Amino acid sequence: MELGQEFEERRLKRKRKALTFPDKWEEKSKHLRYELSTKENTVKGLAAVVEDLQMEISALKEAKLREEMNYKNERDQLKLQYYRAKLDCSEANIRCFEALASQPAPVVIVKQTARKACDAESLKLLQEQMLELKAENLALKQHVQLLQKSYATQAEHTSMQVQEAIKENAVTCSKLLEKYKREIVKRKALHDTLVELRGNIRVYLRPKPLLASEEGDSVFAHDPYDDTVIAVPSKGRSFLLEKVFTSKASQAEVFGEVSALIQSVLDGHNVCIFAYGQTGSGKTHTMEGTCEDPGVNQRALGLLYEQTRGADNMSYQMEASMMEIYNETISYTVVMIFFYDHPNQISRAARENRVTASTSMNERSSRSHCILCVTVEETNLVTGTRTKGRLNLVDLAGSERVSKSQVEGARLKEAQNINRSLSCLGDVINALKNHHTHVPYRNSKLTYLLQESLGGDSKALMILQASSHPDNINETLSTLAFGQRVFSVELNSKNTPSSARRQQSETPTGQGTSGPRKMLALNDNGKTPTSSLVKATSVPSRLNAKLK
Numbered sequence: 001m002e003l004g005q006e007f008e009e010r011r012l013k014r015k016r017k018a019l020t021f022p023d024k025w026e027e028k029s030k031h032l033r034y035e036l037s038t039k040e041n042t043v044k045g046l047a048a049v050v051e052d053l054q055m056e057i058s059a060l061k062e063a064k065l066r067e068e069m070n071y072k073n074e075r076d077q078l079k080l081q082y083y084r085a086k087l088d089c090s091e092a093n094i095r096c097f098e099a100l101a102s103q104p105a106p107v108v109i110v111k112q113t114a115r116k117a118c119d120a121e122s123l124k125l126l127q128e129q130m131l132e133l134k135a136e137n138l139a140l141k142q143h144v145q146l147l148q149k150s151y152a153t154q155a156e157h158t159s160m161q162v163q164e165a166i167k168e169n170a171v172t173c174s175k176l177l178e179k180y181k182r183e184i185v186k187r188k189a190l191h192d193t194l195v196e197l198r199g200n201i202r203v204y205l206r207p208k209p210l211l212a213s214e215e216g217d218s219v220f221a222h223d224p225y226d227d228t229v230i231a232v233p234s235k236g237r238s239f240l241l242e243k244v245f246t247s248k249a250s251q252a253e254v255f256g257e258v259s260a261l262i263q264s265v266l267d268g269h270n271v272c273i274f275a276y277g278q279t280g281s282g283k284t285h286t287m288e289g290t291c292e293d294p295g296v297n298q299r300a301l302g303l304l305y306e307q308t309r310g311a312d313n314m315s316y317q318m319e320a321s322m323m324e325i326y327n328e329t330i331s332y333t334v335v336m337i338f339f340y341d342h343p344n345q346i347s348r349a350a351r352e353n354r355v356t357a358s359t360s361m362n363e364r365s366s367r368s369h370c371i372l373c374v375t376v377e378e379t380n381l382v383t384g385t386r387t388k389g390r391l392n393l394v395d396l397a398g399s400e401r402v403s404k405s406q407v408e409g410a411r412l413k414e415a416q417n418i419n420r421s422l423s424c425l426g427d428v429i430n431a432l433k434n435h436h437t438h439v440p441y442r443n444s445k446l447t448y449l450l451q452e453s454l455g456g457d458s459k460a461l462m463i464l465q466a467s468s469h470p471d472n473i474n475e476t477l478s479t480l481a482f483g484q485r486v487f488s489v490e491l492n493s494k495n496t497p498s499s500a501r502r503q504q505s506e507t508p509t510g511q512g513t514s515g516p517r518k519m520l521a522l523n524d525n526g527k528t529p530t531s532s533l534v535k536a537t538s539v540p541s542r543l544n545a546k547l548k
């Protein structure tokens with residue numbers, strides 16, 4: 001009895017500890033964010049000081065320019081005075097000479113004496129004026145020199161001050177930047193731990209770039225040092241996700257971030273990758289891509305193909321089925337059993353058969369949810385151990401605001417069905433998040449088909465697709481809000497259906513298989529045959545009955 005109690009207490013303690021971890025990280029993360037914002041304010045303050053100093057310098061420069069102009073004016077006026085005085089003198093001389101010249105001849109002695117007296121007088125006057133002018137000139141020169149000197153020292157002093165301030169600023173900025181980077185690394189580590197603690201659901205964002213024909217600026221602001229946050233500055237919102245791609249991210253770059261998940265299918269995990277977003281936001285581009293630049297589907301099949309080909313002592317059976325949910329019915333299903341020849345045929349077949357239509361938002365809009373499901377069963381030929389994993393690649397139909405896309409008739413019905421099933425997906429996620437005892441998987445075909453990938457120990461990745469165009473800002477925000485909600489879901493909640501995917505039976509080779517796998521036969525050497533068999537069938541009746 002006591003032992004049982006002790007055991008129970010320990011279990012509760014462990015549980016409590018596990019529950020407080022995310023809170024702690026969340027708390028620390030919040031604290032770090034607060035610290036970062038304080039630092040950012042300091043940087044802003046310093047930038048304002050630099051701006052002030054720059055303004056002071058330009059004011060000083062202006063004052064200096066004004067003084068120089070004044071000095072020039074004064075000098076020019078002095079010159080003018082000097083030349084005027086000189087002119088006056090010479091005019092007086094001329095008048096003197098003229099007066100002397102007009103006197104009669106006999107009085108030569110008188111004339112000469114008067115002229116001499118006049119000459120001596122004006123010369124004396126001139127000399128005096130000259131001396132005065134020279135003194136004035138000298139004083140002015142000295143004054144100007146003094147002014148120049150003081151300006152130079154003042155300018156030198158100010159520029160030194162500015163340089164020092166700039167240097168100090170640069171040091172502070174680089175220190176802050178270093179600290180910021182360190183904090184980002186720490187925050188990322190905390191964030192990763194949080195993701196681990198939260199469960200196996202990841203949310204990435206891939207913004208669609210503005211096309212050449214689109215006008216305006218992108219609504220997104222990326223943090224160059226942190227690829228887990230995205231801001232929509234015009235709405236004052238920012239979102240924390242697991243990974244934010246830039247709109248320039250290539251198909252290969254996107255696949256690089258999801259390939260590890262796909263590989264875990266070979267370890268027996270159930271993996272579900274789905275593209276979610278407004279119509280025309282690039283879901284099909286990400287999942288299917290083009291023949292020249294394929295998306296996740298084709299690259300995933302290629303990766304599985306590469307990984308399973310020629311593995312020693314292992315045999316692989318792969319099954320792929322393609323399901324399309326159109327207007328709440330599974331309108332088209334291809335079941336393919338393929339081995340090693342043409343895995344790419346699958347995505348091509350899917351692309352060619354998908355229901356598409358033209359809406360005002362997208363010329364070739366996919367009006368159905370498309371699910372490519374690949375199961376991989378690995379048999380260890382030495383031990384006979386089997387592992388089975390399933391990969392669901394889901395290209396969701398695009399959500400749209402009916403009022404904005406202006407669809408009517410059959411297109412309106414399609415849009416309503418799409419929006420309803422996406423809202424059911426939201427309800428399921430909400431129920432999982434809030435640990436409801438009932439999770440409404442059966443409310444739509446989509447959630448019903450995906451229920452195993454949204455529960456238990458499966459790994460799910462949602463690639464949010466969002467337009468960068470200002471016209472779509474409301475849809476972009478609701479996509480991000482949806483993603484943020486998904487990000488906080490614990491997939492391994494006790495209320496989700498138990499997973500049956502990680503099947504590690506000790507059944508010997510060839511035994512214990514059922515259903516379509518019975519059609520598969522191993523070669524003598526234990527490898528699967530190399531021919532490819534692509535079969536289009538209707539929905540298996542058992543599945544159809546369940547779905548109805």
Ligand SMILES: Nc1ncnc2c1ncn2[C@@H]1O[C@H](COP(=O)(O)OP(=O)(O)OP(=O)(O)O)[C@@H](O)[C@H]1O
Pocket residue numbers: 207208209247277278279280281282283284285286362364365366367396397398399465
């Ligand atoms: N990352 C990208 N780079 C360049 N072009 C892109 C990108 N993403 C999407 N596009 C282009 O935008 C258009 C719409 O994309 P797409 O059809 O993939 O959208 P969607 O979300 O699947 O739409 P719907 O839900 O209506 O089917 C296509 O012409 C596509 O080539």
